[in-house]
Amino acid sequence: MRVPLSWLAEYVDLAPGSTTDDVHAALVKVGLEEEDVHTFDVTGPVVVGEVLEFTEEPQKNGKTIRWCQVRVAPDGELAADGGPAVHGIVCGAGNFFVGDKVVVTLPGAVLPGPFPITPRKTYGHVSDGMIASTRELGLGDEHDGILRLSTLGVDAPVGTDAIALLGLDDAAVEINVTPDRGYAFSIRGVAREYAHATGATFRDPALRPELDTPIGDGYSVAIDDASPIRGRQGASVFATRIVRGVDASLPTPPWMMSRLKLAGIRSISLLVDITNYVMLELGQPIHGYDLDALAGGIVVRRAVPTETLETLDGQKRTLDREDLLITDGSGAIGIAGVMGGARTEMGDSTRNVLIEAANFDPVSIARTARRHKLPSEASKRFERGVDPSIAVAAASRVAELMVSLAGGEADAVAGVVGEPTAPQAVSFPDGYVSTLIGVDYTDEEIRGSLQEIGATIEDTDGGLLVTPPTWRPDLTDKSDLAEEVARIVGYDRIPSVLPVAPAGRGLSRSQRIRRTVADTLAAAGSTEILAFPFLGATENNVYGSADSEEVAAIKVANALDATSPYLRTTLIPGLIEAAKRNLSRGLTDLSLFEVGLVFRPEAGRKYGQVDLPSGVTLPTDDQLAELNAGIPPQPRHVGVLILGNAVSKQPGQQVVPSGIADALAAVTQIGLATGATIDVVQGSHKAFHPGRTAELRVGDRAVGFAGELLPQLALDSDLPRVVAVVELDLDAVIASTDAVFTAGVIGTLPAATQDLSLVVSVDAPAAAVGAAVREGAGELLESIRLVDDYRGSGLEDGTKSLTFALRFRAPDRTLTAAEATEAKLAGSALAAERFGAAIRD
Structure with a gap:
């Protein structure tokens, strides 16, 4: 909102010599943020x-x-x-x-x-x-x-x-008006706020005696909203005034033109400028009709299917049944609260004017303005809430200006249909504001602040009953009133106190491990990203499950992007999108990871809204259980995507392309960071390359997949054919072990190393055979590594030889060769039991 200082000074006493900086400083004290200063940038002579x-x-x-x-x-x-x-x-x-x-x-x-x-x-x-x-x-x-x-x-x-x-010496301050403070979209509202900040005398322009117009039989108006949308009536008040015999060709006076210009409104013609001037002055949007172009009385109603209207911008618009319209005997003549119609527009030939000052439902106006992509100064005010008690005063102010500037004569009475909606009283308990804000306010400060903003107060047992003023529809509960007390008394009364964390608290075990996982992957060369958490149905279905054709997902009611209305069930599409964007910018070798929530609703179950606790007291166990039941499971996953070259070509070094081995290396790093044993077994996934897919397991539970994307999926996303990915349930991995993992422990006693070659069926997974050896060998086995997979002469058909490098170490003594051999044979025995493995001669 831009506020010319000369205009502001008409309704509040500015301090002598006040500059734009002084006015901005005063308004900031009451929460109106400074934006800019506007002048005409003209200097004499x-x-x-x-x-x-x-x-x-x-x-x-x-x-x-x-x-x-x-x-x-x-x-x-x-x-x-x-x-x-x-x-x-x-x-x-x-x-x-x-x-x-x-x-x-x-x-x-x-x-x-x-x-x-x-x-x-x-x-x-x-x-x-x-x-x-x-x-x-x-x-x-x-x-x-x-x-x-x-x-x-x-x-x-x-x-x-x-x-x-010409008023070129004036200046305007621009302030940021938050959505809950629509009254500040007027000189009237800003002048009142300046008075709150400085104690200056405020003169309400809506209460001038000249605007106190008798109510009578004005122009015929009816409000016909028999089917209100969402139970809300579209219009509550509709006031009219008639001015006859105006000269629409007369010029707009310089003082009005300069004020409109500083306020950001283009001067159009005298009659239109007057309506805009009063809108800025009082905050009440005004519309003027060429009275002689109207066909019969006015009816405020909803649109009917296929109804159309040519608006003032020259566009012919097809209307929606939710649109609230202003109509006469010929049909629609305006979209209520948004824009008037071209047929009844005031022009140079207009001699008689019907003035409209109405109050419309904010939700209806907001939806209509967005539906038609038709934001206007009027809709901007209506959707934030307009004072319903000033419609008659605003219409009379327009009539006053038209008479004085355009030479017209106003009818003696105003027509009014409807009644302003009375604000709801709010119970305000004793001591509540001090408890919420943390400052001890006196009863005089609390009462004085509430009365200063225009509220009426009644004493009750244990507190006050406060009725907000008509221009403050945002004051609906006691916390709003408490904030007003803090604002009017002064934010400087609220101390800046750094809260002290209670002793013995800090990061939880899972939080520490998650940070360790992120640090480990970053240290290994990956870059952490934060991807958009919304996906399309196809992405969820392709990547969210190994075999299911359709994945249960939560659909967002008001999606930011119509093509991505679902909460993600997997991290992989976000990693792919980030890789695609970076690849398009010339970054051909990438390793990206994300640690984030996915949303996994149970199929067939509906998740609904629940009532939130008040916030004044801690929620009970039952309330927490109800809240948890109302939301889907949200496990935290970790995902990794690798593409390009793991090692670039350089002197003495050939190119090493990345692939599934790098994905499995990332799994190993995650296992080290969490202290969990993550088993790698052959797996399948509809989005992964057959034969290059590993299922990741912790004990008997599958926790994720690693491997390479299907080449066609990679190409469809403008990525190289080989893209290695990992995704696993990090919460499940952390929960699988109670061990507190300590990195960097180096054994000081000698190790005993031996090799073990086992002949097994070609169908036996090497990882599973190695896991059996590890389990059978016991605690003395420090590490096991597959070093050879031989299939050829000397072996029976259908078999293979797997050679493992074993390292044994005891924490308290030097192992003998016999002890190491005994542990090795125990491992081979378990492998023989499970897979029929035989030691190769």
Whole structure:
């Protein structure tokens, strides 16, 4: 919201000499954030001049210029720039006449741009200044010719300071208005807030006696909303005034034009400018109709199917049944609270005006504006809540201005349909504000703050009953009122206290392990990402399950992207999207990982909303159980994606492409970081390459997959054919072990190393055979590593020889060869029992 200071000063006493910085500082104290400062960026001397004579001079380029003699000071006096009273000025416009009063920018002046004015030789003359247009002065966008003061209804003596005359010396402060404080979208609301901040006297422009208009039989209006959307009536109040005999061709006065410009509103015509002016002043959107273009009375109703309307922007719009319309006997003439229709638009030929000031349902207006992609100054205010009690005053203010500026005559009474909705009283217990804010406020401070914002107070047993003012629809519960007390008394009363963590608390075991996993993967060369947690149904179905064609997923009611309306059940698509983006930027060798939540609803079960605890006291066990039952399981997964080369080509080193081995290495790193034993067995997944897919298991439980994506899936995502990925349930891995893993322990006693070659069926998984050896060998076995997989002569058909390198170590003594051999044979015995393994001769 942009607030011109001269306008603000009409309704609140600004401190003498206040600058824009001072006003911003005062408004920041009450929570209105500073945004910007706006001025016309015009400096003098800029004066009123009179055209004495001019000579038309055609040029070789086909253009005709005028060599003008312009009086810029009274006879016998020097001009504001110290020069003679008459200046010679070259002008290319042809829309003025001898005797016209114009705006002259003398040498030394600076116009917006910046554009400094200096004497300069042009078209064979020395032009000692410039005759300015509306656009050159920053007052508007028109540039059809120079500004003739008579077209603005202004007459002033030659030499008068035109900057003050046209309001170009004004400035506006811009503030950020949050969605809950729609009343601040008006000079009335900002003036009240400035009064709160400084204690200055506030004069409510909506309570001027001149606006107290009797209610009578005005223009015929009916509200017909028999089927309100979501149980909310579309319109609560509809006030009208009629002004007859206006002259719509009269100009908008400079003071109004400059204020509208500073407030960010383009001047259109006098009648339209008046409606915009009152909207900015009081916060009540206004619409004016050409009374003679209306066909019968007005009916406020919902649209019917296939109904259309041409709006003021010239677009023909197909309406929705939820749209609230303003209609007459011929059909729709406006979208309520958003934009009027072209057929009843006020124009230069308008002589009689019907003024509308209504109050519409915020939800209905917001949905309509978004549905039609038609944001407007009116909808911006209605969707945040407009004071329902000022409709008549606002209509009367428009009538007052039309009578004084457009020469009309207003009907004596205002027409009103409907009743303003009364604010709901809020119970405000004693001591609540101090408990919530943490500051001891006195009863006088609490009462004074609530009364200052316009609330009415009644004493009750144990507290107050507070009725918010009509312009504050955001005050609906006691916490809102407590925040108002803190705001009005001053945020500086709230101490800045750093909370002290209770002794003995910190990161939980699972949090520490998760951080260790992330640190380990990062130390190994991976880069952590945070992917978008929403996916399409196809992505969830392809990657979210090993074999299921359709995966149960939670659909978001108000999705940010219609193509990705589901919560993710897997991390892989997010990693693929990040890899695709980085690859397009020339990063061909990538290792990415993410640790994040996935959402795994149980098939066929519906998850609904539950009532949240009050927040004043700790939730009970039953409330926590109810909350947990209302949300789907959200395990934390870890995902890794690797593509490109693991080792780049360099002197003495061949290229080593990445693949499944790198994925399995990442699994090993995760296992080391968690202290868990993650078994790797042959697996299958519909999104993974057959034969290059490993199922990851902790004990008997499958916790994830590792391997290479199907080449076609990788190519469809604009990735190389070989993309290694890992995804496993990190919560399940952490829960599988109670051990506190300590990294970096180095054995100090000698190790005993032996090899073990076992002949097994070719169908026996090497990892499973190795796991059996590890289990049988017992605690003395420090490590086991597969070093050879032989299939050839010397072996029976259908068998293979697996050679494992074993390292044994005892923590308290030096092992003998016999002890190591005994442990090795115990391991081979268990492998023989499970897989029929035989020691190879």
